[in-house]
Amino acid sequence: MTLLPWLVTAWLFGIGIYGIVTSRDYVHIIGSLSVCQSSTYVLLLSIGFRWHSGPPIFYEHPPGTASVDPVVHALVLTDIVVGAAVTALLLVIALQVHKRCGTTDPQQLRPLRHTK
């Protein structure tokens, strides 16, 4: 249990990279990239976690009671929302590639050559 979160983090990152490398579709690549991204969330939140502690919101329990690290929560929280916008930008780029080249398969694209 002491090593499990770190192993899960490494696993998620590795499997995401594997998906990106072997993918034949840009939309699938973006999905795999989001798995890589989720590994950072798991890592940060696991680093901030403490046993027998509540959430860092002192509404029901008074300040001073043990609670987990709020700094990593703030980092992850903003990244999830901003990451969704960046994912949308990537999806738009995939859509444009399909419009111009008629394919979403990276194998069939010639880099930096005008295809129209």
Next chain:
Amino acid sequence: MKAILAALLLLAACSGLLVVLSRDPKRQVFAIAANGLVLGLLFTALQAPDVALSEIAVGTALTPLLYLVTLAAIAMNRARQ
């Protein structure tokens, strides 16, 4: 608590694997939504209700819809060509 956390971590590892292994983007969308839900539950168990709230709103509703609309637009491009 320990068992729940371990189970959710393993579940997150499995759902991430599922996202990568579903090669058809149409199927992958559902894997992405499931992954978002599992991550949301995991974040709740890690005492991060703020993060879980945004992950569930973004990961299970917003992002899958963007993927679906992109796939619909790509399918219509393909039909036009």
Next chain:
Amino acid sequence: MTARWRLGLLIAAMLALAPAVWAVVTALPPFGSPTAAYGQVVNRLLPHLRTVSNMVAAVNFDVRGLDTLGEESMLLCAVTGAVVLLRGSRGEDRAEHAGRVPGRATIERDDASIVVCRIGAPILLAFSAYVALHGTVTPGGGFQAGAIAVSALLLVYLGDGYARWRSRVPHPLMAFIEGLGALLFVLCAALPLAWSVPALTSLLPTGKWKDLYSGGLMVPVNIGVALAVLGGFAVLVAEFMEETRTPESDPVPDEEDA
């Protein structure tokens, strides 16, 4: 490079990096033991210094407020980039009819799903307003509230289709809301400079602990973020939807099944 070569390269790289990963995994502190001193300092000091009960909001909108402003502008840039790319190839005119992939059946919406979506959307919208206003008190805040509000708009789409969404949720209004939210945040960050104090210093009264108004400047910043996220994602989704429409008329009724 062929697919087999790429996979081989990946396996070689992973095998080479595996010992390093293992060294890091075993060197990290055991899961669940307190490590970062900074977070505990925040937990100890901020409830008194800022009179807020949600430490995550306090970190986001006060302690690392300038950093959040950077993230906020990243959101703005991503949305702008996506809109520019989509409009650059399509133009700004709006197509009248829902596009349709030939050979795919058009499924009529069930009455039940329409009713559920119409009831659910205002409830979700109200909930997002609650989350935004109580951002400094209970779990929540601008980022979550914006995302929840957009999912309420998505229910409008699910229940009534994009044609209805477009007439009910005016596109320029959403773009305006996005800009307004971002401007509010920038003003909150910049105005204290005029009084020659650091950016984002709260000059407002701090309010009462556990009260709806607590945290001073965090309240407008929170609302600004909520507006920016709501407007940004609404613009984004609408631009994506425009991509699935065709100018030529369609024999089937106006109905999407994406």
